[in-house]
Amino acid sequence: MHHANHFYGHAHVLAAYCGLDPEDPPRINGYLQHGWNVVDGLGAGTPYVSGRPIYVWSEQTRRRAWSMGRRYATTVGAPFLYLLSMAEPGDGTSREGTIWYPFHGWEGQHIAGDHQRLIDEILETEDGPVTFCLYWHEYRDDRTRRRYEEAGRVICHGYRGLRWRDTDTRFLHHQLTELRRHRRVASNRLSSAVLYGAAVGCEPAVYGDPMQLAGEVRTIADRIRRTWPELHGAHPDPVAAQESARAELGADVLASPAELREILGWARP
C-alpha cells in the first residue's frame, strides 16, 4: 500500500465504513486519490506501479487518468463522502461566517504571493467572522500564523502524515465539524476543502490571488477556472456550485460497504 493512502486518515475512514477496525486499516490494493486534482488522481511524483489500481473520486478523473495512460483507475468517490455518510447529520442551525483555506503547497513547495494582500481582500469580501484554516506547515510557521491571527480565528485540522507515521486519523472528522459550523467555505484556489464544504452545505467561493507555486505555470489555474466556472468567484450560485462539487467528489458513485471491501481487496484476505 502506498503511504499516501493514509494521508488525512483516508484509509481509516474507509475501514470504518467497511465495518473494519478504523485504527488499523488493512492494506489497500492500490493507490487512493488523496486530494482533488486535475491530473490522474495521483499526487505529483507518486511512484506509480503499473497494473495497480488508482482509486479515484470521480468518473471524470478516471477518464482523465485513462487519457494519461493509467488503465487501472477505479472510481470509488472521495473518502470524505464516506465519512459524511457515517456521520450524524449536522443540525444546520448554528452556521456562521466563513471558513477560509488559504492555498498551500505541500511540504516541499514554496508559494509566492502576499499573504497580507490576500487577508485584506478576504476581510473586504466576507461579511461575517472568518476562520482561517492553515495547512500544518504554515500553522507551525509562527510568522504566517500570527499574520492570520490578527485577522480572525486560526485553526489547523491536523497533520496528514508521511510514510504511515504521525497521521492524524481524525483529520477529516475535525474538518467536517469545522465546515458544519460555517455558512461559507472559500479559498484562493479550487481545492478538496472547498468541495468538501460545498458537499456539507456551505456556500462555496473561490477568489483572491491564487498564490503561484515557485516555478508553476499559470495555464493550469486558468484551465481550472474555465472548466469549473460555477465554483469560482466571490459569490457563485450556491446550488450549481454544490451540485458541481458533489460530482467532483463522486457523490453518485459511492460503493456499498460490501462492494468497497471487494474493490479495495479487503473482503478476501
Place this chain on the structure above:
Amino acid sequence: MGPPMTLRHLGGEMPGWSDATPAGGPAFRCLLEALLPLVPAGARVLVAGPHDPELVAALPAEADVTCLVRGEEDADALAGSGATVLCGSLAKLNDEFDVILALDGVSRLCTVEGPQYDWAESLQALRRALRPGGALLLTVENELGVHKLVDRTTVTSAHTDADWRPVGEYDTTPGNPARLRDRLTADGLTVTWLGTAWPLPSAPTFVADEPTLRHGASGALAAAASGAAGAAYAGRRVLSDPRRLAAAAIRGGLGPELAPAWIVLAFKGTATPVALPPAVLGAGPMPELPPGRLLEELLIGACLRHDLPAARRLLTGWVAEQPAATADNVLVDGETLSVLDRARPAVETPVAIRRFAAMLLAGGYEHPWPAARDAGSLTAVLLAAAGLDAGPVPVDHDPPPVPDSLREHEERVRRLEEQLADSAARIRHAESELVKRDGELRRARLQIDMFSGKVGYRLGRLGARAARKAVRLMKDR
C-alpha cells in the same frame, strides 16, 4: 406388376456421394406446416436438393412428393420414404410441379457432370419446373451474412470434396432483399413473403419476416437472434462473436441485410394467399414480443460507459426480479424485467452473475473494475454491487460452451502481455521497497542495540574489526 418405381436416375448423378448437413430443423418445419394449404391432395411437390428426411415426412401423405438429389447414397436413403426420388442434375429435370421446396438453396442442385448453373440459371431452371400459379419456397444464402462474417475459413478456398467450384460471392446471387425481390420479379415470379433466417442458412432456429425485423421490437428480436447464434455456435471457432454481430445488426436496422439467409415464397404468375407467421422461434411461431432490451447488453453498455449507478441499478433489479435467469435471457423494459426464453434452465443467482462476469472478461469488454482480472474477483465485485451478501465466490460447475472467437483470443493475449509487464514492474517496485525497508530495519536494530545497553559490545566488535584491518595493512606492506 412389381412395386411402383420410386427411384429414377436422371443422368449426371454422383455414385457414392452424399451431401452433408441437409436443410432441416424445426423452424423450416414450422414454415412448411403454415404452407400446407398450398398442398391439397394430389398436388405435385418437388423437394429440390438435400433436405432432412423429417422435412419430407412432414408433407401431407396425400401429396405427390418428388425428391431431387444428386448423390446416389442420398437417393437410396430416400427410396423407402414414399416419395418419388430423382437422382441426378437439375439440368436433367424435365417435369412440372405445383410446389417446389428448395430450402437448401440452389448451390447443390447441379452435379460434377454437365453444366454448372450459377444462381440465376438455377432459379430459371426451377421456375421452368413450376406449373403456372405454382409456389416456390426458396432459401437464398447471404454471402455477407453474419455467418460468413464470423467464418474463420475462406469461402472461396476449397476445403471439402463438395467444393469443386467454390465461387462464394462471385456467383450471381442477389446481395440484399430488395435485389432478390427484383430478380424474382424479373423472372416472372410474384414474391408474397420474405423471411430472414438465423443463425445458419441450412438449419435456422429463428426466422423473422422482413417487416417484423425492420419495424418490430428490435431489442427482443436482437435478443432472439443473439440467443440462436449462441446456441448454434457453442464451442465453435469463429472470427468474432456472432451473438454480438447479429444483435448489433438487428438493432442497427441492418438485420435483413446481414441475415445469414433469406427465405422467399414466390408464385409463378398469380399468387395464392397464405398466412405465414411474422416470426418463428425454434419450432413454433414466436410469441408476442415484449418490448425492451437484453439485460446482458444493457449491462455491457453500462460497464463500457463506466456508468456505476446504472450498472448497480441493473444488477439489483436483476437479482430482485429474475434471479434464476442468466443475463442473456432477461429483457429489460424500464422497471420491468421479463424472461425471454422460459425453456432455458434456471440457474442460481451467483452462478448467473459469474457467467456474466466470465463473458465480460472473455469478450474483452472494458468495465469499471479493472483490477478484477479473473472471473472470481469480478464475480465478487458484481455480487456486492448487486447487493448480495458476500459468501464464497460461486463456482460454475457447468458453464455453457460459447463461441470460440479469434478476436477474443487476440484480446486475451494482449491482456496477458500487459499483465506480465505489470507484474514485472511490480516485482521491481517491491524489491526496491524491500531494500528501503531493510535499511530502515537495520537502523532500527542499531538503535535498539544502542538503547538496550549493548553499546559496549558493539564498540568492542568495531574495535576488533579495526585492529584486524590494521594488522592486514601492516602485513601487506
